Amino acid sequence: MKSYRIGIFGLGTVATGVVKILREQAKTYAKRFNVAFEVVQVVVRDTEKLRDPKTQDLPISDDPKSILENPHIDIVIELIGGVKIAKHIIEQALKAGKHVITANKDLIAADGRRLAKLAEENQVGLYYEAAVAGGIPILRALSTSLSPDEIQQINGIMNGTSNFILTQMRQHKLSYEDALKLAQDKGFAEADPTNDVQGIDAAYKLRILTDFAFGKQVSQNDIQMTGISTITQTDLKDVSDLGYEIKLLATVSKSAANKLQLSVAPTLMPKDHPLASVQNENNAIFVNSRYSGGLMFYGPGAGEYATANSVVADLLALVTGSAAPAKFNTHPSSSLALAGPKDRIASRYMVFKVADRPGIIHKLSAFFLMSNINFRNIRQYDPVDDSTRVVIITYPASDAQLNPVKTTIRQARGVSFIHEYKLLVEPKENSHD
Ligand SMILES: NC(=O)c1ccc[n+]([C@@H]2O[C@H](COP(=O)([O-])OP(=O)(O)OC[C@H]3O[C@@H](n4cnc5c(N)ncnc54)[C@H](OP(=O)(O)O)[C@@H]3O)[C@@H](O)[C@H]2O)c1
Structure with a gap:
């Protein structure tokens, strides 16, 4: 039997789970994989903590140094x-x-x-399955089972906090503020929730997925990011009445012209899309590929045992050689270009506040027609205080078409633009771009 000596940095949520799994499964791993692990050193900030x-x-x-300079330690878990x-x-x-194995x-x-x-260069392995969607084995699936395939698009609900907030807002008619407070009380959201609710956390994961799926390294600035804090109960009702669900979706897609489009933003999807059923703190990643079609990976995106299981899976892959270190990310670097405003094509859900006077809807429609954008749907609410809410779902249009419309509307009297969210672009629709 081969024995491995491990040093762990941290003994918080995930590291504690790793230690417990290694101990609980020690006999099984010895029998099944002929390996034994010994945690010989842990390094933390506060050695006095309970x-x-x-x-x-x-x-x-x-x-x-008790880990880094210990010549007997083979594997470091950060x-x-x-x-x-x-x-x-x-x-x-x-x-x-x-x-090294990390979840960072x-x-x-x-x-x-x-x-x-x-x-x-140092002939060692670096694994980080737990860094994307905690307990969901998406990186290994992309680098093994999906390696012969050609990925077209990935859509992920990869931030449990924001999905929990949106689920609570929809199911219990809570305001954004009350749902956030509930998430904080339950330990799903931090005191400063910015990274979660503004899409920053999901964007980190999307960058790693983009590298695995397309071989393209992107920065946070390459990702169009919109958070969930402006979504209201009225939006949720509109969206539902129109047959959609809204989720904070991290998306990377490759267009027919080989351009990569990346965003983390509230996105409308048909209620019967598999991602629409993902509730509360759960995560899911939907992969569209040329040969496999649509695959959904669903499960806990965080948590002590689920995340620790991904770390231990890396450990076992490393020591059993079931995934050679250099092959964890199978994609060579690619020079795929990023999509520009002309390539970013989607239908939009757009909300306006317009003055309650005759002809104003006609005026609004005329602005869109100037850019050749048609409406799939339009809803007008009863007026309140001389103004009325108007909701439009457009047919697919590019940012380049829409930007001048928004500029004109911003300068127009009697019409103000509140916000817009894109509708999920499915690859079939994409291929007609
Ligand atoms: N929690 C999840 O479900 C989850 C899911 C996916 C990925 N991750 C990732 O996994 C990693 C660990 O997350 P976690 O939730 O387990 O964190 P955590 O509960 O906050 O634990 C962090 C641990 O690191 C130690 N630590 C912090 N700074 C240190 C330093 N400078 N030197 C030595 N030790 C230090 C802390 O020591 P003390 O205990 O002494 O304070 C603590 O034990 C993060 O990268 C996180 O993004 C977590």
């Missing part, structure tokens, strides 16, 4: 989060010839390729 009783006997220190210190730890570990999405999104190269 820990889970099942981890209290571990050797614990606040000195990174579970502290953040970028600066974690990056230093991972670099030092790789340079010292230690394999921010760091991998920004620096994954360079760290993977460093791992390759």
Whole structure:
């Protein structure tokens, strides 16, 4: 039997789960995989903190060198989060010839390729399945089962906090503020929820997926980001009446002209789309590909055991050689161009406040017709205080077509533009672009 000695940075939610799984499954792993793992050192910030009783006997220190300079440690698991210190730890570990497993999405999104190269140069493995959608094995699926295929589009609900908020708003008619407070009370949202509700967290994961699926490294600035905080109960009712569900969706799609379009934004999808059924803190990733068609990966995007299972899966892949380190990301770097305003084509749900006077809807329609944009649907509410809410669903139009319309409307009297959300573009629709 082969034995491996592990050093773990962090002993929080995920690391505690990793230790528990390794202990609970030790006999099984010995029998099934002929391997044994020993956690020989843990490094934390505060060595005095009260820990889970099942981890209290571990050797614990606040000195990174106790792992990084220990020649007997083969594998380092980084579970502290953040970028600066974690990056230093991972670099030092790789340079010292230690394999590294991490769940650190921010760091991998920004620096994954360079760290993977460093791992390759030092002939060790770097794995990070848990960095995208916690317990869902999407990276391994993309780099193994889907490697012969050609990915066309990925749509993911990859932020449990925002999906929980939207679900609670819809099911219990809560305001955004009340649903956020509930998420914070239940421990799903942090005191400062910006990263979750503005799409920043989902964008990190989308960058990693884009690299795996298309071989393209993108930055946060390449992703059009819109958060969920402006969605109101009135929007939810409109959307539902029109037959749609709204989700904070992270999307990367390749157009027929080989342009990549990336966004994290509230997106309308038909109520019967599989992603529409994903409720509360759950995550799901829907992959459209040339040969496999549509595949949905659904499950817990976070949590102690689910995330820890992904970390342990990396550990087993590493030691059993079931996925060679250099092959974790199978895509070579690609030079795919990013979509410009002419390539970003979608139907839109647009909300306006217009003065309650004759001819105003005609005027609004004329603005759209100038850019050759037609309406699929239009709803006008009863007036309140001399103004009325108008909701339009357009036929597919590009940003380039729509931008001048929005500029004209902003300058027009009696019409104000409130907000817009895109409708999910399914690959079939895309291929007609
Ligand atoms: N939680 C999830 O469900 C989930 C899902 C997917 C990915 N992830 C990722 O997994 C990683 C760990 O998340 P988590 O939820 O387990 O975090 P956590 O519960 O906050 O635990 C963080 C741990 O790191 C330690 N730590 C922080 N800074 C340190 C430093 N400078 N030196 C040494 N130790 C340090 C902390 O020590 P003390 O205990 O002494 O404070 C703590 O034990 C993050 O990258 C996160 O994004 C988490």
